[in-house]
Amino acid sequence: MEGKQLVIVESPEKAKTIQKFLGGDFLVKASVGHIRDLEEHSLSVDVQNGFAPKYVIPAGKQKVVAELKKLADAAPVVWLASDEDREGEAISWHLRETLGIAPEKIHRIAFHEITKNAILEAIQNPRDIDMNMVGAQQARRVLDRLVGFELSPILWKKIQPKLSAGRVQSVTLRLIVDREKEIMAFNPEPFYRVEADFRPEGIRSSLKATLDTRFAGQDDARRFLEDSIGAKYTVESVEKKEGVRYPAPPFTTSTLQQEASRKLRFPVSTTMRVAQALYERGLITYMRTDSTNLSGLALGTAKQFIVENYGPQYHHARQYKTSSKGAQEAHEAIRPTYIGNTSIDGNAQEKKLYELIWKRTVASQMEESRVMNTTLRIGQDHRPEKYGVQSVEILFDGFMKVYLEGRDDDSAAPEEVILPEIPEGTVMHAQTVNAVCKFTQPPQRYSEATLVKKMEELGIGRPSTYAATVSTLTQARGYAARGDKPGTQYKVTNLSLSGSNIKTSSKTEVVGAEKGKLLPQELGLVVTDYLVDNFTDILEYGFTAAVEEDFDKVAEGKLPWNKAIEVFYTPFHAHVNEVMADRTYSKVSREIGIAPDGEKVIASFGKFGAYVQKGEGENRQSASLGKDQLIESLTLEEALRLLELPRKVGTLEGVDVIATKGRFGPYLKYGDKNVKLPRGKDPLSISLDECAALIRETAAQTPQQAVIAEFGDIRVLNGRFGPYIKQGDSNFKIPKGTDAGSLTEADCKAIITNTQPTGKYRKKIKK
Numbered sequence: 001m002e003g004k005q006l007v008i009v010e011s012p013e014k015a016k017t018i019q020k021f022l023g024g025d026f027l028v029k030a031s032v033g034h035i036r037d038l039e040e041h042s043l044s045v046d047v048q049n050g051f052a053p054k055y056v057i058p059a060g061k062q063k064v065v066a067e068l069k070k071l072a073d074a075a076p077v078v079w080l081a082s083d084e085d086r087e088g089e090a091i092s093w094h095l096r097e098t099l100g101i102a103p104e105k106i107h108r109i110a111f112h113e114i115t116k117n118a119i120l121e122a123i124q125n126p127r128d129i130d131m132n133m134v135g136a137q138q139a140r141r142v143l144d145r146l147v148g149f150e151l152s153p154i155l156w157k158k159i160q161p162k163l164s165a166g167r168v169q170s171v172t173l174r175l176i177v178d179r180e181k182e183i184m185a186f187n188p189e190p191f192y193r194v195e196a197d198f199r200p201e202g203i204r205s206s207l208k209a210t211l212d213t214r215f216a217g218q219d220d221a222r223r224f225l226e227d228s229i230g231a232k233y234t235v236e237s238v239e240k241k242e243g244v245r246y247p248a249p250p251f252t253t254s255t256l257q258q259e260a261s262r263k264l265r266f267p268v269s270t271t272m273r274v275a276q277a278l279y280e281r282g283l284i285t286y287m288r289t290d291s292t293n294l295s296g297l298a299l300g301t302a303k304q305f306i307v308e309n310y311g312p313q314y315h316h317a318r319q320y321k322t323s324s325k326g327a328q329e330a331h332e333a334i335r336p337t338y339i340g341n342t343s344i345d346g347n348a349q350e351k352k353l354y355e356l357i358w359k360r361t362v363a364s365q366m367e368e369s370r371v372m373n374t375t376l377r378i379g380q381d382h383r384p385e386k387y388g389v390q391s392v393e394i395l396f397d398g399f400m401k402v403y404l405e406g407r408d409d410d411s412a413a414p415e416e417v418i419l420p421e422i423p424e425g426t427v428m429h430a431q432t433v434n435a436v437c438k439f440t441q442p443p444q445r446y447s448e449a450t451l452v453k454k455m456e457e458l459g460i461g462r463p464s465t466y467a468a469t470v471s472t473l474t475q476a477r478g479y480a481a482r483g484d485k486p487g488t489q490y491k492v493t494n495l496s497l498s499g500s501n502i503k504t505s506s507k508t509e510v511v512g513a514e515k516g517k518l519l520p521q522e523l524g525l526v527v528t529d530y531l532v533d534n535f536t537d538i539l540e541y542g543f544t545a546a547v548e549e550d551f552d553k554v555a556e557g558k559l560p561w562n563k564a565i566e567v568f569y570t571p572f573h574a575h576v577n578e579v580m581a582d583r584t585y586s587k588v589s590r591e592i593g594i595a596p597d598g599e600k601v602i603a604s605f606g607k608f609g610a611y612v613q614k615g616e617g618e619n620r621q622s623a624s625l626g627k628d629q630l631i632e633s634l635t636l637e638e639a640l641r642l643l644e645l646p647r648k649v650g651t652l653e654g655v656d657v658i659a660t661k662g663r664f665g666p667y668l669k670y671g672d673k674n675v676k677l678p679r680g681k682d683p684l685s686i687s688l689d690e691c692a693a694l695i696r697e698t699a700a701q702t703p704q705q706a707v708i709a710e711f712g713d714i715r716v717l718n719g720r721f722g723p724y725i726k727q728g729d730s731n732f733k734i735p736k737g738t739d740a741g742s743l744t745e746a747d748c749k750a751i752i753t754n755t756q757p758t759g760k761y762r763k764k765i766k767k
């Protein structure tokens with residue numbers, strides 16, 4: 001390897017792609033991310049001396065560092081080629097400082113796409129490490145460490161051990177909690193919407209129209225239908241208006257996460273993982289950006305592709321301006337590196353995400369779509385209210401030939417609806433008129449994607465932090481969970497007029513049902529309420545955005561990085577000391593109501609989480625709240641149902657089978673054995689036969705399959721190849737030398753946060 005120029009990048013996949021482009025004179029190696037960081041279990045920041053960080057090389061990186069140092073010493077030139085954002089700049093700086101490379105040997109290069117031309121151009125134009133960008137990354141890392149290390153012990157003391165808080169994490173959680181409180185305070189109001197099926201005279205087809213007035217109650221709706229008996233209907237106006245639709249700009253990190261969520265159902269973490277793989281293979285440009293800009297080369301190749309494949313009438317060159325708050329590192333939007341590659345090799349997720357990026361990029365350079373919007377107003381001779389009908393006819397599809405942006409409300413984009421030619425004065429025959437009871441809808445909870453959109457709007461975090469922040473809240477901390485809400489069911493009566501007869505029918509209307517949304521857990525509400533009450537400034541959205549703006553100033557060289565920390569930290573630290581001096585324990589408790597036996601029922605938050613309690617002293621009964629139940633919204637009926645546990649299901653071989661619920665969910669107690677109930681099994685309704693099957697299944701398991709420890713959805717298991725951690729469908733390796741039996745919940749979450757799930761590997765066969 002002697003004499004070869006050394007190129008250091010972050011990932012092995014990126015190294016493999018670049019090695020193909022550079023050939024035999026270069027050796028491309030990966031640092032596998034950061035090679036040093038703040039020490040994990042100590043503050044590692046010298047607050048008294050300019051907030052100087054104390055960096056260490058983690059145990060898992062020492063072998064990598066030793067190899068890179070050996071190669072760097074032997075190489076005539078060392079190219080530091082980490083990513084072009086703040087994190088990448090900091091990685092290059094850490095490499096330079098740690099490897100002790102002679103300054104004259106080092107060159108910093110950066111590129112926003114991994115193509116041969118981009119890499120060779122970067123090598124022709126090396127630069128110095130941008131210490132302003134390094135300072136901005138260092139300011140974020142140090143400040144987040146200070147906030148976490150000072151806020152978390154307060155939560156341990158005031159609420160519950162092993163909790164954590166963070167500068168961006170806690171504010172993002174507040175968004176979820178505030179939305180939940182809006183929903184709790186919302187009172188759905190019933191109303192009646194009137195719809196009619198009309199057949200125009202002389203035309204066989206029918207059309208559906210909606211009345212322009214809602215009725216508050218059933219009596220008003222019935223009166224309207226009664227008045228409409230025998231009414232004559234005519235088209236009073238026909239309004240035609242040509243409209244234009246414009247394509248969405250190319251993807252930024254945020255919009256890619258949103259659209260992949262809407263169209264592909266990808267969690268934001270999946271989107272970023274797949275995009276990273278596409279980038280490292282040289283298929284797309286850098287995936288952490290808030291720029292909608294496209295390079296001249298991209299504009300030219302897009303034009304060529306559109307003209308050759310769709311015709312010149314479909315091309316319209318555009319350059320979009322970035323509008324996100326606090327946009328930084330505005331290099332280029334996320335786009336395919338080669339527009340001509342309409343598809344790629346790869347797994348299903350990679351193919352889908354690449355196709356989405358390709359379509360969005362090409363569509364952004366296509367002509368507007370032209371549509372004809374038609375609105376009919378239908379009146380009757382018995383009442384003044386009007387019915388409305390709207391249709392859309394596509395005159396020229398333009399960019400819609402390739403791509404149409406999704407919507408956050410999960411509804412499909414409006415399809416083309418063409419009405420027959422119906423002139424003013426046309427007589428309309430009402431076939432049926434229906435008055436349907438609906439309810440006003442509460443605000444929608446955030447999905448992962450709409451939460452990222454809100455973070456971007458408010459300036460909370462940056463493209464490189466969105467996915468990690470959401471994952472921290474939902475996986476590592478358990479303050480929120482991705483799940484479904486069944487909504488509330490209401491019995492309603494609908495009315496229908498046909499001829500001169502008004503019929504009634506009963507139906508169940510569901511209000512507030514949602515799927516795949518972020519649901520705050522009780523712990524998340526308790527932590528947020530406490531922090532909002534005691535650290536108002538830090539939890540303010542505008543304040544958090546202002547800190548991000550200070551980091552931007554550091555990156556621009558307008559503010560020293562430790563000055564940015566000092567402005568925040570000095571008043572924050574003083575307030576932390578005040579709060580710690582207050583010995584008050586944060587207790588959350590709410591009276592739910594009175595049980596049929598006259599005992600008071602309360603819901604409280606204690607050392608082991610949220611629980612419901614009935615009575616006091618020896619007669620006291622208590623039970624843990626379910627995963628998606630909240631103290632603030634728990635009903636008396638739900639509380640009494642929880643208190644039915646523990647429940648004796650029956651007797652099996654002379655031993656009682658007890659169904660109950662603990663801190664980590666429902667389970668069966670059978671003698672000295674505990675058997676976890678699988679998802680979907682209710683301890684209040686499970687049968688003895690079902691219990692017997694579960695008990696036999698558990699007894700048949702070998703010791704290697706046994707559960708070592710359990711923390712909610714996290715389990716430490718003994719597998720075929722030794723202990724490992726399982727969360728959901730993902731498995732995580734336990735570091736060598738770690739005693740699996742001594743792992744705490746915090747230890748497991750740390751391992752999950754800091755390691756990648758294990759993949760499915762095929763055993764290699766020696767030939």
